[in-house]
Amino acid sequence: MIKVENVSKSFGGIHAVEDCSLEVATGSVTGLIGPNGAGKSTLFNIIAGLLPPDSGKILLDGEDVTGWPAHRLFHKGLARTFQIAQEFSRMTVIENLMAVPSGQSGENLFKAWFAWGKVVAEERALRERAREVLAQLRLTHLEREYAGNLSGGQKKLLELGRTMMIRPKVVLLDELGAGVNRTLLGEIAGEIERLNREHGYTFFVIEHDMDLIARLCQPVIVMAEGRVLTQGSMAEIRRNEAVIEAYLGARHHKQVGGADA
Ligand SMILES: Nc1ncnc2c1ncn2[C@@H]1O[C@H](COP(=O)(O)OP(=O)(O)OP(=O)(O)O)[C@@H](O)[C@H]1O
Ligand SMILES: [Mg+2]
Structure with missing residues:
Protein backbone atom coordinates (compact mmCIF):
# COMPACT_ATOMS: atom_id res chain seq x y z
CA MET A 1 0.00 0.00 0.00
CA ILE A 2 2.79 2.41 0.99
CA LYS A 3 6.35 2.09 -0.20
CA VAL A 4 9.05 4.44 1.08
CA GLU A 5 12.25 4.33 -0.98
CA ASN A 6 15.49 5.88 0.25
CA VAL A 7 13.80 8.93 1.75
CA SER A 8 15.93 11.57 3.47
CA LYS A 9 14.99 14.82 5.18
CA SER A 10 17.22 17.29 7.05
CA PHE A 11 16.35 20.37 9.07
CA GLY A 12 19.43 22.55 8.99
CA GLY A 13 22.15 20.21 10.28
CA ILE A 14 19.76 17.61 11.73
CA HIS A 15 19.27 14.47 9.66
CA ALA A 16 15.74 13.75 10.84
CA VAL A 17 15.20 10.96 8.28
CA GLU A 18 18.14 9.36 6.55
CA ASP A 19 17.95 6.98 3.61
CA CYS A 20 14.81 5.38 4.95
CA SER A 21 13.11 2.51 3.09
CA LEU A 22 10.10 0.53 4.26
CA GLU A 23 6.80 -0.96 3.15
CA VAL A 24 3.33 -1.04 4.63
CA ALA A 25 1.49 -4.07 3.25
CA THR A 26 -2.12 -3.78 2.10
CA GLY A 27 -4.46 -4.97 4.85
CA SER A 28 -1.84 -4.79 7.60
CA VAL A 29 -1.71 -2.84 10.82
CA THR A 30 1.96 -1.89 10.70
CA GLY A 31 3.61 -0.33 13.74
CA LEU A 32 6.39 2.27 13.80
CA ILE A 33 8.33 2.61 17.02
CA GLY A 34 11.62 4.14 18.10
CA PRO A 35 13.08 6.48 20.70
CA ASN A 36 12.18 10.19 20.86
CA GLY A 37 13.60 12.09 17.92
CA ALA A 38 14.03 8.94 15.79
CA GLY A 39 12.29 10.65 12.86
CA LYS A 40 8.93 8.85 13.02
CA SER A 41 6.68 11.90 12.84
CA THR A 42 8.85 13.49 10.18
CA LEU A 43 8.51 10.35 8.06
CA PHE A 44 4.71 10.38 8.56
CA ASN A 45 4.57 14.02 7.52
CA ILE A 46 6.51 13.20 4.37
CA ILE A 47 4.23 10.25 3.53
CA ALA A 48 1.12 12.40 4.16
CA GLY A 49 2.39 15.19 1.89
CA LEU A 50 2.90 17.75 4.66
CA LEU A 51 6.67 17.88 4.16
CA PRO A 52 8.58 17.36 0.91
CA PRO A 53 11.46 14.87 1.18
CA ASP A 54 14.97 16.08 0.26
CA SER A 55 15.41 12.88 -1.72
CA GLY A 56 13.77 9.51 -2.22
CA LYS A 57 10.33 8.34 -3.32
CA ILE A 58 6.92 7.61 -1.86
CA LEU A 59 4.60 5.17 -3.64
CA LEU A 60 0.93 4.81 -2.75
CA ASP A 61 -0.75 1.70 -4.12
CA GLY A 62 1.98 1.47 -6.76
CA GLU A 63 1.74 5.10 -7.87
CA ASP A 64 4.59 7.55 -7.38
CA VAL A 65 3.07 10.27 -5.20
CA THR A 66 6.30 11.96 -4.10
CA GLY A 67 5.72 15.66 -3.47
CA TRP A 68 1.93 15.45 -3.81
CA PRO A 69 0.12 17.87 -1.50
CA ALA A 70 -1.81 16.44 1.46
CA HIS A 71 -5.30 17.11 0.07
CA ARG A 72 -4.54 15.24 -3.14
CA LEU A 73 -3.25 12.25 -1.20
CA PHE A 74 -6.31 12.45 1.04
CA HIS A 75 -8.56 12.02 -1.98
CA LYS A 76 -6.41 9.08 -3.10
CA GLY A 77 -7.40 7.45 0.19
CA LEU A 78 -4.48 8.32 2.45
CA ALA A 79 -5.71 9.86 5.68
CA ARG A 80 -3.84 11.12 8.71
CA THR A 81 -5.48 12.04 11.99
CA PHE A 82 -5.22 15.58 13.27
CA GLN A 83 -6.16 17.01 16.60
CA ILE A 84 -9.57 18.64 16.42
CA ARG A 167 -13.47 5.54 3.25
CA PRO A 168 -9.67 5.59 3.31
CA LYS A 169 -7.37 2.89 2.04
CA VAL A 170 -4.74 3.66 4.63
CA VAL A 171 -4.80 5.66 7.85
CA LEU A 172 -1.70 7.07 9.54
CA LEU A 173 -2.04 7.37 13.32
CA ASP A 174 0.62 9.32 15.23
CA GLU A 175 0.49 8.60 18.96
CA LEU A 176 -3.19 7.85 19.14
CA GLY A 177 -2.84 6.81 22.77
CA ALA A 178 -1.26 10.01 24.05
CA GLY A 179 -3.37 11.41 26.90
CA VAL A 180 -6.00 8.66 26.70
CA ASN A 181 -6.81 6.44 29.68
CA ARG A 182 -6.24 2.70 29.40
CA THR A 183 -9.89 1.69 29.18
CA LEU A 184 -10.57 4.04 26.30
CA LEU A 185 -7.31 3.13 24.66
CA GLY A 186 -8.47 -0.48 24.67
CA GLU A 187 -11.72 0.56 23.02
CA ILE A 188 -9.95 2.59 20.35
CA ALA A 189 -7.61 -0.34 19.70
CA GLY A 190 -10.67 -2.57 19.31
CA GLU A 191 -12.09 -0.08 16.81
CA ILE A 192 -8.88 -0.15 14.78
CA GLU A 193 -8.88 -3.96 14.77
CA ARG A 194 -12.48 -3.99 13.61
CA LEU A 195 -11.95 -1.41 10.83
CA ASN A 196 -8.96 -3.43 9.69
CA ARG A 197 -10.71 -6.80 9.78
CA GLU A 198 -14.21 -5.92 8.63
CA HIS A 199 -13.59 -2.93 6.37
CA GLY A 200 -10.11 -3.72 5.09
CA TYR A 201 -8.47 -0.49 6.22
CA THR A 202 -4.69 -0.55 6.29
CA PHE A 203 -3.15 1.23 9.30
CA PHE A 204 0.30 2.65 9.91
CA VAL A 205 0.65 3.42 13.59
CA ILE A 206 3.25 5.36 15.61
CA GLU A 207 2.89 4.58 19.28
CA HIS A 208 5.00 4.65 22.42
CA ASP A 209 2.69 2.26 24.28
CA MET A 210 4.35 -1.10 23.61
CA ASP A 211 1.39 -3.13 24.89
CA LEU A 212 -0.84 -1.41 22.35
CA ILE A 213 1.70 -2.01 19.59
CA ALA A 214 2.03 -5.67 20.61
CA ARG A 215 -1.75 -6.10 20.52
CA LEU A 216 -2.38 -4.33 17.21
CA CYS A 217 0.65 -4.39 14.97
CA GLN A 218 2.26 -6.93 12.71
CA PRO A 219 4.89 -6.18 11.60
CA VAL A 220 6.57 -3.58 13.78
CA ILE A 221 9.22 -1.35 12.20
CA VAL A 222 11.86 0.20 14.45
CA MET A 223 13.47 3.55 13.62
CA ALA A 224 16.46 5.09 15.36
CA GLU A 225 18.39 8.20 14.41
CA GLY A 226 16.47 8.64 11.17
CA ARG A 227 17.02 5.12 9.90
CA VAL A 228 15.13 1.84 9.92
CA LEU A 229 16.89 -0.38 12.42
CA THR A 230 14.89 -3.57 11.96
CA GLN A 231 11.40 -4.95 11.53
CA GLY A 232 9.53 -8.02 12.73
CA SER A 233 6.96 -9.23 15.21
CA MET A 234 6.86 -7.51 18.59
CA ALA A 235 8.27 -10.70 20.16
CA GLU A 236 11.27 -10.55 17.81
CA ILE A 237 11.72 -6.81 18.36
CA ARG A 238 11.73 -7.26 22.14
CA ARG A 239 14.68 -9.67 21.94
CA ASN A 240 16.65 -7.57 19.44
CA GLU A 241 19.90 -6.30 20.98
CA ALA A 242 20.21 -3.33 18.60
CA VAL A 243 16.69 -2.19 19.49
CA ILE A 244 17.32 -2.44 23.22
CA GLU A 245 20.54 -0.50 22.76
CA ALA A 246 18.83 2.21 20.69
CA TYR A 247 16.25 2.74 23.43
CA LEU A 248 18.80 2.65 26.24
CA GLY A 249 21.11 4.93 24.26
CA ALA A 250 18.32 7.45 23.72
CA ARG A 251 17.47 7.37 27.42
CA HIS A 252 21.12 7.84 28.30
CA HIS A 253 21.40 10.86 25.98
CA LYS A 254 18.27 12.26 27.50
CA GLN A 255 19.69 11.97 31.01
CA VAL A 256 22.93 13.55 29.92
CA GLY A 257 21.41 16.20 27.69
CA GLY A 258 18.31 16.92 29.77
CA ALA A 259 14.81 15.64 29.18
CA ASP A 260 13.04 17.06 26.16
CA ALA A 261 9.59 15.71 26.93
N1 LIG B 1 10.27 21.25 11.76
C1 LIG B 1 11.42 20.89 12.30
N2 LIG B 1 12.47 21.75 12.34
C2 LIG B 1 13.65 21.36 12.87
N3 LIG B 1 13.89 20.15 13.38
C3 LIG B 1 12.90 19.25 13.37
C4 LIG B 1 11.61 19.57 12.84
N4 LIG B 1 10.81 18.48 12.96
C5 LIG B 1 11.56 17.54 13.55
N5 LIG B 1 12.83 17.99 13.79
C6 LIG B 1 13.91 17.21 14.39
O1 LIG B 1 14.03 16.01 13.65
C7 LIG B 1 14.31 14.91 14.51
C8 LIG B 1 13.21 13.87 14.34
O2 LIG B 1 12.02 14.36 14.93
P1 LIG B 1 10.62 13.61 14.88
O3 LIG B 1 9.62 14.50 15.46
O4 LIG B 1 10.39 13.11 13.50
O5 LIG B 1 10.90 12.38 15.85
P2 LIG B 1 9.90 11.32 16.47
O6 LIG B 1 10.49 9.99 16.20
O7 LIG B 1 8.53 11.57 16.00
O8 LIG B 1 10.01 11.62 18.02
P3 LIG B 1 8.89 11.51 19.18
O9 LIG B 1 8.80 10.06 19.53
O10 LIG B 1 9.48 12.29 20.32
O11 LIG B 1 7.61 12.08 18.66
C9 LIG B 1 14.43 15.49 15.91
O12 LIG B 1 15.79 15.73 16.16
C10 LIG B 1 13.64 16.76 15.81
O13 LIG B 1 14.14 17.70 16.76
MG1 LIG C 1 6.71 12.09 16.91
Whole structure:
Protein backbone atom coordinates (compact mmCIF):
# COMPACT_ATOMS: atom_id res chain seq x y z
CA MET A 1 0.00 0.00 0.00
CA ILE A 2 2.79 2.41 0.99
CA LYS A 3 6.35 2.09 -0.20
CA VAL A 4 9.05 4.44 1.08
CA GLU A 5 12.25 4.33 -0.98
CA ASN A 6 15.49 5.88 0.25
CA VAL A 7 13.80 8.93 1.75
CA SER A 8 15.93 11.57 3.47
CA LYS A 9 14.99 14.82 5.18
CA SER A 10 17.22 17.29 7.05
CA PHE A 11 16.35 20.37 9.07
CA GLY A 12 19.43 22.55 8.99
CA GLY A 13 22.15 20.21 10.28
CA ILE A 14 19.76 17.61 11.73
CA HIS A 15 19.27 14.47 9.66
CA ALA A 16 15.74 13.75 10.84
CA VAL A 17 15.20 10.96 8.28
CA GLU A 18 18.14 9.36 6.55
CA ASP A 19 17.95 6.98 3.61
CA CYS A 20 14.81 5.38 4.95
CA SER A 21 13.11 2.51 3.09
CA LEU A 22 10.10 0.53 4.26
CA GLU A 23 6.80 -0.96 3.15
CA VAL A 24 3.33 -1.04 4.63
CA ALA A 25 1.49 -4.07 3.25
CA THR A 26 -2.12 -3.78 2.10
CA GLY A 27 -4.46 -4.97 4.85
CA SER A 28 -1.84 -4.79 7.60
CA VAL A 29 -1.71 -2.84 10.82
CA THR A 30 1.96 -1.89 10.70
CA GLY A 31 3.61 -0.33 13.74
CA LEU A 32 6.39 2.27 13.80
CA ILE A 33 8.33 2.61 17.02
CA GLY A 34 11.62 4.14 18.10
CA PRO A 35 13.08 6.48 20.70
CA ASN A 36 12.18 10.19 20.86
CA GLY A 37 13.60 12.09 17.92
CA ALA A 38 14.03 8.94 15.79
CA GLY A 39 12.29 10.65 12.86
CA LYS A 40 8.93 8.85 13.02
CA SER A 41 6.68 11.90 12.84
CA THR A 42 8.85 13.49 10.18
CA LEU A 43 8.51 10.35 8.06
CA PHE A 44 4.71 10.38 8.56
CA ASN A 45 4.57 14.02 7.52
CA ILE A 46 6.51 13.20 4.37
CA ILE A 47 4.23 10.25 3.53
CA ALA A 48 1.12 12.40 4.16
CA GLY A 49 2.39 15.19 1.89
CA LEU A 50 2.90 17.75 4.66
CA LEU A 51 6.67 17.88 4.16
CA PRO A 52 8.58 17.36 0.91
CA PRO A 53 11.46 14.87 1.18
CA ASP A 54 14.97 16.08 0.26
CA SER A 55 15.41 12.88 -1.72
CA GLY A 56 13.77 9.51 -2.22
CA LYS A 57 10.33 8.34 -3.32
CA ILE A 58 6.92 7.61 -1.86
CA LEU A 59 4.60 5.17 -3.64
CA LEU A 60 0.93 4.81 -2.75
CA ASP A 61 -0.75 1.70 -4.12
CA GLY A 62 1.98 1.47 -6.76
CA GLU A 63 1.74 5.10 -7.87
CA ASP A 64 4.59 7.55 -7.38
CA VAL A 65 3.07 10.27 -5.20
CA THR A 66 6.30 11.96 -4.10
CA GLY A 67 5.72 15.66 -3.47
CA TRP A 68 1.93 15.45 -3.81
CA PRO A 69 0.12 17.87 -1.50
CA ALA A 70 -1.81 16.44 1.46
CA HIS A 71 -5.30 17.11 0.07
CA ARG A 72 -4.54 15.24 -3.14
CA LEU A 73 -3.25 12.25 -1.20
CA PHE A 74 -6.31 12.45 1.04
CA HIS A 75 -8.56 12.02 -1.98
CA LYS A 76 -6.41 9.08 -3.10
CA GLY A 77 -7.40 7.45 0.19
CA LEU A 78 -4.48 8.32 2.45
CA ALA A 79 -5.71 9.86 5.68
CA ARG A 80 -3.84 11.12 8.71
CA THR A 81 -5.48 12.04 11.99
CA PHE A 82 -5.22 15.58 13.27
CA GLN A 83 -6.16 17.01 16.60
CA ILE A 84 -9.57 18.64 16.42
CA ALA A 85 -8.64 22.27 15.82
CA GLN A 86 -9.94 25.01 18.09
CA GLU A 87 -12.44 26.36 15.57
CA PHE A 88 -14.07 22.92 15.34
CA SER A 89 -14.69 22.65 19.06
CA ARG A 90 -17.73 24.91 18.76
CA MET A 91 -19.22 22.73 16.04
CA THR A 92 -21.23 19.63 16.85
CA VAL A 93 -19.85 16.13 16.40
CA ILE A 94 -21.82 15.49 13.22
CA GLU A 95 -20.87 18.89 11.80
CA ASN A 96 -17.23 18.02 12.40
CA LEU A 97 -17.62 14.90 10.29
CA MET A 98 -19.57 16.68 7.57
CA ALA A 99 -16.92 19.41 7.37
CA VAL A 100 -14.31 16.94 6.13
CA PRO A 101 -13.48 18.09 2.61
CA SER A 102 -14.84 15.46 0.27
CA GLY A 103 -14.92 17.34 -2.99
CA GLN A 104 -18.71 17.70 -2.85
CA SER A 105 -20.34 20.22 -5.19
CA GLY A 106 -21.46 22.41 -2.31
CA GLU A 107 -17.91 23.66 -2.02
CA ASN A 108 -18.11 25.17 -5.44
CA LEU A 109 -20.49 28.10 -5.51
CA PHE A 110 -20.69 28.20 -9.28
CA LYS A 111 -21.65 24.56 -9.52
CA ALA A 112 -24.00 24.96 -6.57
CA TRP A 113 -25.89 27.72 -8.35
CA PHE A 114 -26.60 25.54 -11.34
CA ALA A 115 -27.06 22.20 -9.64
CA TRP A 116 -28.94 22.92 -6.46
CA GLY A 117 -30.72 19.57 -6.45
CA LYS A 118 -27.40 17.80 -6.66
CA VAL A 119 -26.03 19.77 -3.72
CA VAL A 120 -29.02 18.83 -1.59
CA ALA A 121 -28.61 15.17 -2.54
CA GLU A 122 -24.91 15.26 -1.72
CA GLU A 123 -25.54 17.00 1.58
CA ARG A 124 -27.95 14.21 2.42
CA ALA A 125 -25.41 11.55 1.40
CA LEU A 126 -22.79 13.29 3.52
CA ARG A 127 -25.07 13.32 6.55
CA GLU A 128 -25.89 9.65 6.00
CA ARG A 129 -22.21 8.76 5.81
CA ALA A 130 -21.53 10.82 8.96
CA ARG A 131 -24.28 8.91 10.79
CA GLU A 132 -22.83 5.58 9.61
CA VAL A 133 -19.42 6.61 10.93
CA LEU A 134 -20.92 7.66 14.27
CA ALA A 135 -22.74 4.34 14.53
CA GLN A 136 -19.56 2.41 13.73
CA LEU A 137 -17.69 4.30 16.44
CA ARG A 138 -20.64 4.03 18.84
CA LEU A 139 -20.84 7.82 19.13
CA THR A 140 -24.40 8.21 17.86
CA HIS A 141 -25.63 9.52 21.23
CA LEU A 142 -23.14 12.41 20.91
CA GLU A 143 -24.20 13.49 17.41
CA ARG A 144 -25.40 16.90 18.56
CA GLU A 145 -22.81 17.45 21.29
CA TYR A 146 -20.20 20.18 20.78
CA ALA A 147 -16.84 18.62 19.95
CA GLY A 148 -15.28 20.84 22.61
CA ASN A 149 -17.31 19.04 25.30
CA LEU A 150 -16.04 15.55 24.42
CA SER A 151 -13.65 13.61 26.65
CA GLY A 152 -10.08 13.03 25.47
CA GLY A 153 -10.87 9.54 24.24
CA GLN A 154 -14.07 10.60 22.48
CA LYS A 155 -12.08 13.32 20.68
CA LYS A 156 -9.64 10.65 19.51
CA LEU A 157 -12.54 8.59 18.16
CA LEU A 158 -13.87 11.68 16.38
CA GLU A 159 -10.43 12.24 14.84
CA LEU A 160 -10.54 8.66 13.61
CA GLY A 161 -14.10 9.26 12.41
CA ARG A 162 -13.00 12.20 10.30
CA THR A 163 -10.62 9.93 8.38
CA MET A 164 -13.46 7.43 7.85
CA MET A 165 -15.58 9.99 6.00
CA ILE A 166 -13.55 9.35 2.84
CA ARG A 167 -13.47 5.54 3.25
CA PRO A 168 -9.67 5.59 3.31
CA LYS A 169 -7.37 2.89 2.04
CA VAL A 170 -4.74 3.66 4.63
CA VAL A 171 -4.80 5.66 7.85
CA LEU A 172 -1.70 7.07 9.54
CA LEU A 173 -2.04 7.37 13.32
CA ASP A 174 0.62 9.32 15.23
CA GLU A 175 0.49 8.60 18.96
CA LEU A 176 -3.19 7.85 19.14
CA GLY A 177 -2.84 6.81 22.77
CA ALA A 178 -1.26 10.01 24.05
CA GLY A 179 -3.37 11.41 26.90
CA VAL A 180 -6.00 8.66 26.70
CA ASN A 181 -6.81 6.44 29.68
CA ARG A 182 -6.24 2.70 29.40
CA THR A 183 -9.89 1.69 29.18
CA LEU A 184 -10.57 4.04 26.30
CA LEU A 185 -7.31 3.13 24.66
CA GLY A 186 -8.47 -0.48 24.67
CA GLU A 187 -11.72 0.56 23.02
CA ILE A 188 -9.95 2.59 20.35
CA ALA A 189 -7.61 -0.34 19.70
CA GLY A 190 -10.67 -2.57 19.31
CA GLU A 191 -12.09 -0.08 16.81
CA ILE A 192 -8.88 -0.15 14.78
CA GLU A 193 -8.88 -3.96 14.77
CA ARG A 194 -12.48 -3.99 13.61
CA LEU A 195 -11.95 -1.41 10.83
CA ASN A 196 -8.96 -3.43 9.69
CA ARG A 197 -10.71 -6.80 9.78
CA GLU A 198 -14.21 -5.92 8.63
CA HIS A 199 -13.59 -2.93 6.37
CA GLY A 200 -10.11 -3.72 5.09
CA TYR A 201 -8.47 -0.49 6.22
CA THR A 202 -4.69 -0.55 6.29
CA PHE A 203 -3.15 1.23 9.30
CA PHE A 204 0.30 2.65 9.91
CA VAL A 205 0.65 3.42 13.59
CA ILE A 206 3.25 5.36 15.61
CA GLU A 207 2.89 4.58 19.28
CA HIS A 208 5.00 4.65 22.42
CA ASP A 209 2.69 2.26 24.28
CA MET A 210 4.35 -1.10 23.61
CA ASP A 211 1.39 -3.13 24.89
CA LEU A 212 -0.84 -1.41 22.35
CA ILE A 213 1.70 -2.01 19.59
CA ALA A 214 2.03 -5.67 20.61
CA ARG A 215 -1.75 -6.10 20.52
CA LEU A 216 -2.38 -4.33 17.21
CA CYS A 217 0.65 -4.39 14.97
CA GLN A 218 2.26 -6.93 12.71
CA PRO A 219 4.89 -6.18 11.60
CA VAL A 220 6.57 -3.58 13.78
CA ILE A 221 9.22 -1.35 12.20
CA VAL A 222 11.86 0.20 14.45
CA MET A 223 13.47 3.55 13.62
CA ALA A 224 16.46 5.09 15.36
CA GLU A 225 18.39 8.20 14.41
CA GLY A 226 16.47 8.64 11.17
CA ARG A 227 17.02 5.12 9.90
CA VAL A 228 15.13 1.84 9.92
CA LEU A 229 16.89 -0.38 12.42
CA THR A 230 14.89 -3.57 11.96
CA GLN A 231 11.40 -4.95 11.53
CA GLY A 232 9.53 -8.02 12.73
CA SER A 233 6.96 -9.23 15.21
CA MET A 234 6.86 -7.51 18.59
CA ALA A 235 8.27 -10.70 20.16
CA GLU A 236 11.27 -10.55 17.81
CA ILE A 237 11.72 -6.81 18.36
CA ARG A 238 11.73 -7.26 22.14
CA ARG A 239 14.68 -9.67 21.94
CA ASN A 240 16.65 -7.57 19.44
CA GLU A 241 19.90 -6.30 20.98
CA ALA A 242 20.21 -3.33 18.60
CA VAL A 243 16.69 -2.19 19.49
CA ILE A 244 17.32 -2.44 23.22
CA GLU A 245 20.54 -0.50 22.76
CA ALA A 246 18.83 2.21 20.69
CA TYR A 247 16.25 2.74 23.43
CA LEU A 248 18.80 2.65 26.24
CA GLY A 249 21.11 4.93 24.26
CA ALA A 250 18.32 7.45 23.72
CA ARG A 251 17.47 7.37 27.42
CA HIS A 252 21.12 7.84 28.30
CA HIS A 253 21.40 10.86 25.98
CA LYS A 254 18.27 12.26 27.50
CA GLN A 255 19.69 11.97 31.01
CA VAL A 256 22.93 13.55 29.92
CA GLY A 257 21.41 16.20 27.69
CA GLY A 258 18.31 16.92 29.77
CA ALA A 259 14.81 15.64 29.18
CA ASP A 260 13.04 17.06 26.16
CA ALA A 261 9.59 15.71 26.93
N1 LIG B 1 10.27 21.25 11.76
C1 LIG B 1 11.42 20.89 12.30
N2 LIG B 1 12.47 21.75 12.34
C2 LIG B 1 13.65 21.36 12.87
N3 LIG B 1 13.89 20.15 13.38
C3 LIG B 1 12.90 19.25 13.37
C4 LIG B 1 11.61 19.57 12.84
N4 LIG B 1 10.81 18.48 12.96
C5 LIG B 1 11.56 17.54 13.55
N5 LIG B 1 12.83 17.99 13.79
C6 LIG B 1 13.91 17.21 14.39
O1 LIG B 1 14.03 16.01 13.65
C7 LIG B 1 14.31 14.91 14.51
C8 LIG B 1 13.21 13.87 14.34
O2 LIG B 1 12.02 14.36 14.93
P1 LIG B 1 10.62 13.61 14.88
O3 LIG B 1 9.62 14.50 15.46
O4 LIG B 1 10.39 13.11 13.50
O5 LIG B 1 10.90 12.38 15.85
P2 LIG B 1 9.90 11.32 16.47
O6 LIG B 1 10.49 9.99 16.20
O7 LIG B 1 8.53 11.57 16.00
O8 LIG B 1 10.01 11.62 18.02
P3 LIG B 1 8.89 11.51 19.18
O9 LIG B 1 8.80 10.06 19.53
O10 LIG B 1 9.48 12.29 20.32
O11 LIG B 1 7.61 12.08 18.66
C9 LIG B 1 14.43 15.49 15.91
O12 LIG B 1 15.79 15.73 16.16
C10 LIG B 1 13.64 16.76 15.81
O13 LIG B 1 14.14 17.70 16.76
MG1 LIG C 1 6.71 12.09 16.91
